Every structure is written in C-alpha cells, then in structure tokens.
Amino acid sequence: xxxxxxxGRLPAHFTTPGSSSFIDFLGAAAPDLLPGRRPxxxxxxSELAPHGTTIIALTFDRGVLMAGDRRATAGNVIAQRDAEKxxxxxxxxxxxxxxxxxxxxxxxxxxxxxLEHYEKIEGTPLTLEGKANRLSTMVRGNLGxxxxxxxxxxxxxxxxxxxxxxxxxxxxxxxxxxxxxYEERWFHGVGSGSIFARNALKKRWRAGLERDxxxxxALEALYDAADDDTATGGPDITRDLYPTMVVVTPDGAVxxxxxxxxxxxxxxxxxRRDNPGG
Amino acid sequence: MTMPFYASAEQIMRDRSExxxxxxxxxxxxxxLKYPGGILFVxxxxxxxxxxxxxxxxxxxxxxxxxxxEYENLRVAGVRYADLRGYSNSRRDVSGRAVANAxxxxxxxxxxxxQKPYEVEICxxxxxxxxxxxxxxxxxxDGSIVEEPQLVAMGGHADTIESTVRDTYHDSMSLAExxxxxxxxxxxxxxxxxxxxxxxxxxATLDRDRTxxxxxxxxxxxxxxxxxxxxxxxxDADADADDDAxxxxxxxxxxxxxxxxxxxxxxxxxxxxxxxxxx
Numbered sequence: 001x002x003x004x005x006x007x008g009r010l011p012a013h014f015t016t017p018g019s020s021s022f023i024d025f026l027g028a029a030a031p032d033l034l035p036g037r038r039p040x041x042x043x044x045x046s047e048l049a050p051h052g053t054t055i056i057a058l059t060f061d062r063g064v065l066m067a068g069d070r071r072a073t074a075g076n077v078i079a080q081r082d083a084e085k086x087x088x089x090x091x092x093x094x095x096x097x098x099x100x101x102x103x104x105x106x107x108x109x110x111x112x113x114x115l116e117h118y119e120k121i122e123g124t125p126l127t128l129e130g131k132a133n134r135l136s137t138m139v140r141g142n143l144g145x146x147x148x149x150x151x152x153x154x155x156x157x158x159x160x161x162x163x164x165x166x167x168x169x170x171x172x173x174x175x176x177x178x179x180x181x182y183e184e185r186w187f188h189g190v191g192s193g194s195i196f197a198r199n200a201l202k203k204r205w206r207a208g209l210e211r212d213x214x215x216x217x218a219l220e221a222l223y224d225a226a227d228d229d230t231a232t233g234g235p236d237i238t239r240d241l242y243p244t245m246v247v248v249t250p251d252g253a254v255x256x257x258x259x260x261x262x263x264x265x266x267x268x269x270x271x272r273r274d275n276p277g278g
Numbered sequence: 279m280t281m282p283f284y285a286s287a288e289q290i291m292r293d294r295s296e297x298x299x300x301x302x303x304x305x306x307x308x309x310x311l312k313y314p315g316g317i318l319f320v321x322x323x324x325x326x327x328x329x330x331x332x333x334x335x336x337x338x339x340x341x342x343x344x345x346x347x348e349y350e351n352l353r354v355a356g357v358r359y360a361d362l363r364g365y366s367n368s369r370r371d372v373s374g375r376a377v378a379n380a381x382x383x384x385x386x387x388x389x390x391x392x393q394k395p396y397e398v399e400i401c402x403x404x405x406x407x408x409x410x411x412x413x414x415x416x417x418x419x420d421g422s423i424v425e426e427p428q429l430v431a432m433g434g435h436a437d438t439i440e441s442t443v444r445d446t447y448h449d450s451m452s453l454a455e456x457x458x459x460x461x462x463x464x465x466x467x468x469x470x471x472x473x474x475x476x477x478x479x480x481x482a483t484l485d486r487d488r489t490x491x492x493x494x495x496x497x498x499x500x501x502x503x504x505x506x507x508x509x510x511x512x513x514d515a516d517a518d519a520d521d522d523a524x525x526x527x528x529x530x531x532x533x534x535x536x537x538x539x540x541x542x543x544x545x546x547x548x549x550x551x552x553x554x555x556x557x
Contacts, residue, residue: 008380008383008386009387009388010359015351015354015355025362029358029362113364113365117357117358120334
C-alpha cells in the first residue's frame with residue numbers, strides 16, 4: 001500500500017478499473033493476505049495444524065444440502081469438538097472444506113468475500129459455474145502448500161438459477177488438491193470418513209427426496225462415517241453438539257437450526273439402538 | 279490569443295470549483311434521508327442498470343450525482359476499501375465514517391493535483407443499531423465533508439429539492455411517507471415540473487432490521503406499492519413506521535431474487551477512466 005499519490009488518497013489499486021475479483025485486488029493491494037502467496041520454508045508441515053474431516057452434500061427435490069461433522073483432529077488427539085466446516089457461501093450456495101483447518105477457514109472466508117465483492121461491483125451474482133471456477137482457482141493457488149502437507153479439499157454445492165427444471169437445479173462440485181473441479185451427480189462426500197458416508201448415501205439416497213428426509217439421510221450417513229472413522233465425530237448428546245448443515249432451496253441458503261437437528265439426530269440414535277447398522 | 283504566464287492559485291481553484299459545481303448541477307436529483315427504519319435513498323434515474331445508488335458494505339450505502347464514470351470509480355474503490363478492511367479485521371470494523379473519509383481524501387487530492395476535478399457529489403450513509411446511530415455524510419468535488427442530521431439532496435436543483443423535502447420532514451416518517459416526500463420534491467424541482475413514476479426512479483434503503491446486509495433495492499411491485507400507499511402528514515406515523523419497514527422487508531424478499539438479475543451494472547466497462555499519471 002505504498003503507492004500513495006497524494007495526502008491520504010486511496011492508492012491506485014483501489015481506483016484501477018477492470019477487475020471485479022477481490023482476490024485479484026488483494027493480489028495487487030495486499031498479497032500477504034492471500035493464502036497461496038506466502039513463502040513456505042521447506043519440509044513437511046502436515047502435523048502442524050488440526051485437520052477437519054467428513055463433509056457430505058446431496059441433492060433433494062428443489063434443493064441441495066451440505067452437512068459436516070464437528071470434529072477436528074491433530075494426530076490421535078481430538079483438537080476441537082465443535083468445529084464448523086460447512087458455511088453459507090452466498091444466497092444460493094454452500095461451501096465445506098476438509099483438510100488443514102487453518103487454511104480451510106481462511107479459504108472459506110476469502111471465498112465468501114469474493115462472491116459478495118463480485119455481486120456488489122457487478123450488481124449481479126456470479127453464475128453457479130462461475131463460483132465453482134473461482135473456488136477452483138483458489139485451490140490451485142494452494143498447490144505449493146498442499147505439496148508440503150497442508151492440503152485442503154473443498155466441496156461446493158448450490159442452486160443453479162439458470163436451470164429451469166427445479167429438480168436439476170441443485171449441483172455439487174468437488175475438487176482435488178491441484179484445483180481440478182468435478183461435478184458430481186446426486187451426492188458426494190470429502191474427508192477421511194467420506195468413504196463410509198458415501199456408501200451410506202449410496203443405499204439411502206433416492207431421487208426426489210423431501211427436505212426433511214434429506215436431512216435425515218445426511219445425518220444417517222454422517223453417523224455411519226463416525227461409526228467407522230476415528231477422525232469423524234458422531235452426534236454428541238452430552239455436549240449438545242450436532243453436525244452443521246446448510247440447506248439451499250429457492251428461498252435461499254440457510255444454516256439448519258441446532259434444535260431441529262437435535263430432534264432428528266436423537267431419532268437416528270434411537271433407531272440405531274435396535275439396529276446398529278441402520 | 280495570448281496565454282497568461284501566471285494564474286493565481288485562487289483563480290485556479292475558483293475556476294475548478296465553478297466547473298465542477300456547474301456540471302454537478304446539470305445532473306438529475308438524488309435525495310437521501312433518515313427515517314425510523316433506517317435510511318432511504320431516492321434518485322431520479324431512467325436507467326435500470328447504470329446505478330446512482332449502491333451497496334458499500336453491510337451497514338453502509340452510497341449515493342451519487344454527477345458524472346457516472348467518476349462516481350462509479352469511487353464506488354468501486356469504496357467497495358474494495360470496505361471489503362479489504364472487513365476481511366483483514368472484522369466485519370464490524372468497517373464504518374461509514376472511514377469510507378467517507380477515504381473518499382474525501384481522494385476527492386481532495388484529485389481537486390488540488392489534477393487539471394480537472396471530479397464532477398461529482400457523493401453521500402455515504404451508515405445505518406446504526408438504533409436511529410441515533412444513523413449517519414449521513416455529504417462529500418463534494420473538492421473533498422469537503424459534512425455530516426448532515428436529517429437529509430442530503432444532491433444534483434440539479436439540490437437546494438429546491440432539499441427545502442421541499444424539509445417542509446414535510448419529521449422524525450417519525452414511515453417509509454412510504456418518506457419515499458413520497460422525496461419523489462414529490464424531485465418531481466417538483468426544475469423548470470418543468472413532472473410526475474416521476476417507478477420507471478424513472480431508483481429507490482433503495484439501508485434497512486435496520488435486515489441483517490447482515492442492510493442495503494436493499496426497492497423495485498417492481500414493492501416500489502409501486504410504496505408509491506401508491508396512502509400517507510399524509512396527519513397519518514399516525516409512529517405506529518406506521520414499524521409496519522411499513524416490516525412490509526417492505528417481505529415484499530422485498532419476494533422480489534429480490536428475480537430482480538438481482540436485472541440489476542447488472544455495466545460498471546467496469548463504463549466506469550473506466552484511464553489511470554492518471556502524476557500531474
């Protein structure tokens with residue numbers, strides 16, 4: 001920010017026309033605030049920070065939802081029991097990031113500002129594919145850190161407002177650490193417990209699920225993940241901690257209230273008492 | 279023709295002021311006023327896409343009169359400034375005062391350093407948690423900044439518009455009442471008074487009850503309803519104020535989504551101003 005041309009005047013980056021991307025702007029005005037722009041010393045740093053684990057997304061009738069467990073681990077220790085790995089990205093999309101917690105938080109926050117910034121400057125939001133591509137670029141920017149063990153694996157889901165058929169408007173995108181973006185059909189999951197969660201979804205998901213059924217299916221899948229993966233936390237009744245969940249419908253993207261999730265989670269647990277395999 | 283070798287600083291500044299003032303006064307009018315539910319912006323603007331009003335941040339809005347490319351340039355700078363501050367600190371750390379100050383410094387520097395000042399007048403508004411926290415800043419082409427207690431009128435016939443609105447202004451106006459007062463004043467100003475309808479108006483609010491992003495455009499049916507709603511100075515304004523704020527909220531939410539698509543600004547293409555070198 002040394003580019004002052006007058007007393008107290010905003011530096012030239014601020015008034016340079018052309019870009020509606022906050023990340024591009026940060027790259028010029030304050031590159032040290034971008035996750036991918038910091039020089040990293042050599043060595044493997046994967047044990048440095050806690051890891052966030054299982055996140056799933058699934059489509060349902062007229063919408064899409066994303067849910068994540070609450071656990072973050074550092075080696076064999078539970079680093080955090082109330083981690084929030086799923087967030088509302090903008091009015092019609094949700095983002096969840098598994099992997100190194102610090103970078104995941106930073107990337108989530110940056111992505112949220114990026115979408116809002118574009119909307120304010122252009123007066124119209126990005127298309128769903130535009131949002132998915134922006135995220136792709138951000139993950140690619142983290143490749144250097146990923147090679148040293150600071151890997152993040154996002155999952156992105158939202159409603160495509162350009163699709164007329166409401167049943168197909170919910171779309172899910174996953175990413176690999178090099179920034180490759182893949183559109184998934186129906187449901188998907190990322191993180192250590194996702195293998196188990198995806199298997200559960202494979203058996204339980206069906207086309208045209210209602211919103212409430214979809215919430216139940218998501219909690220069942222996360223229960224299965226927690227059942228078999230040590231790094232995934234199950235519903236914690238003693239502490240009143242349940243998965244975080246964002247539901248995106250034509251009415252907007254909202255976090256599902258804890259109280260509502262508690263009721264469904266208790267039902268899942270009760271069901272498992274009679275039938276542990278669900 | 280002979281060129282003068284010397285022009286006094288006073289003369290230069292006076293010329294620049296006159297130039298800017300004259301050109302701002304040629305534009306269409308804009309009114310920004312406080313009402314109990316927040317802050318209301320009303321602009322005469324026949325374009326649906328080239329906005330005079332805009333969102334800067336969660337609680338901060340922007341209104342401008344004058345030359346589009348110049349105020350659009352400032353608006354974008356304001357959004358960048360606010361997003362940068364909010365990203366590196368916290369969202370609560372972005373204030374209207376800071377944004378207004380950055381604009382004032384920039385306008386002041388341009389006024390003294392460059393051949394031509396910006397031909398703009400800007401209003402930065404912030405909605406607080408309570409009406410006492412609402413702020414209105416008026417900025418002019420030379421970087422002067424004034425905090426206004428009730429309302430700001432800018433653009434052509436600003437003085438007439440301001441005094442017309444002031445005639446009916448009171449602290450407990452409902453949203454409909456405030457909008458209609460502003461529209462009446464805009465319609466009456468100028469040599470040929472005319473009836474301004476929804477098609478020639480750009481209306482937005484900073485709605486205190488809308489979180490986290492208070493800025494909200496009133497368009498389509500919501501705006502028509504607001505303009506048609508019966509209201510008068512004798513109306514029970516106090517009870518109405520809350521109702522109206524609530525109604526507008528619901529109307530707005532219903533139309534908001536379909537509307538965002540229409541709100542495209544050709545901002546970047548038309549706000550271009552080749553980067554100026556040092557004078």
